[in-house]
Amino acid sequence: MKILTTIFCFHLILSLACCGNPKASDKEASCSLKEALGDRFHIGAALNINQIRGYDTASLKIVQDQFSSIVAENCMKSMYLQPEEGRFFFDDADKFVAFGEQNDMLIIGHTLIWHSQAPSWFFTDDRGNDISPEILKERMKNHIYTVVGRYKGRIHGWDVVNEAILDNGEWRKSKFYEILGEEFIPLAFQYAHEADPDAELYYNDYNEWIGEKRDAIVDLVKTLKEKGLRVDGVGMQGHIGVNNPSTDEYRSAIDAYAAAGVKVMITEFDMSVLPSPRRDFGANIADTEQFRAEMNPYPDVLPDSVAMRWHEKMVAYFTLFLDQSDKISRVTMWGVTDRDSWKNDFPMRGRTDYPLLFDRKYQPKPIVRDIMDAAATRESTPGK
């Protein structure tokens, strides 16, 4: 612990010294992530319901000080926005958008069409049978028009379709796919564009560094473009582990998406330190495991050696993002502090993970200063 505490104190002194005071180099050091990364890419955070409703003021202060973009972790998913057909609930989403506007942030909508967290009525009739393709199209159109239309001109970009492709590159056999086939994807992009022609539109997925999946996503982007549809970016969620994937695997995927003619966004970044049941364990929330104590090795404190490994890997990733900033328009963290991360409960409930930039006491980890310093010392390749 001593080593890390020493590093942290050193970083803290640096942080205190940086605000407005020129560093040894002639460049002025930044006081926040958003300031340091401002000419490279947006730095974002996902907001949970306690933040959106204004209860967690300590986290909100971090968001206001450090981040330039926000996305809602849950409250804009279809099961919350339209729990029953035709009955929309916008209270939380309205608060989320208002917070972003008040703080002059880039606001991202997550997510319009996703097999998970979709209400069951979306796919069934009164008797519980699957609806026809025509009715599903109508329901998709109505949902997208109502949601995107409500925030027209206020939401910068939408995760239009989420997680439609499996790790082996095949289509996920979701209800959308079963009823409409792969056509549901271009339709979703078409409806979203009709509802707000100025909004950016993204395809978003996890494990997007796996070769077969990467190639399938590239094909999808090309197909959408060939159909003349608007697609602005690929969202690489980036729920990764401290041991894998390698930054090289990530770099290849970033290059492949950029070569397909779209922006790349790291949309849900976090890095777990906990053992993973499989190398390719992604973010499919159906893939859960029974809690086992040996899979929760750091319930009280993270050993220095592990914290250092996490730190070094995080440095490597942010260095990659800075190097690739001509292709990357945004890096969004999936949460603010470790205490709120979904990784504490996935794929096993009740573990203690350490995947984010701020710790359980709302303090910046040493990585925050290192990211700012890396941004200050690397050549600028603006890509926004």
Ligand code: 9MR
């Ligand atoms: O972080 C979200 C968690 O609170 C929810 O319980 C979960 C339910 O599906 O969704 C999590 O967010 C997911 C995101 O919307 C899409 N990519 C994977 C994320 C982690 O599962």
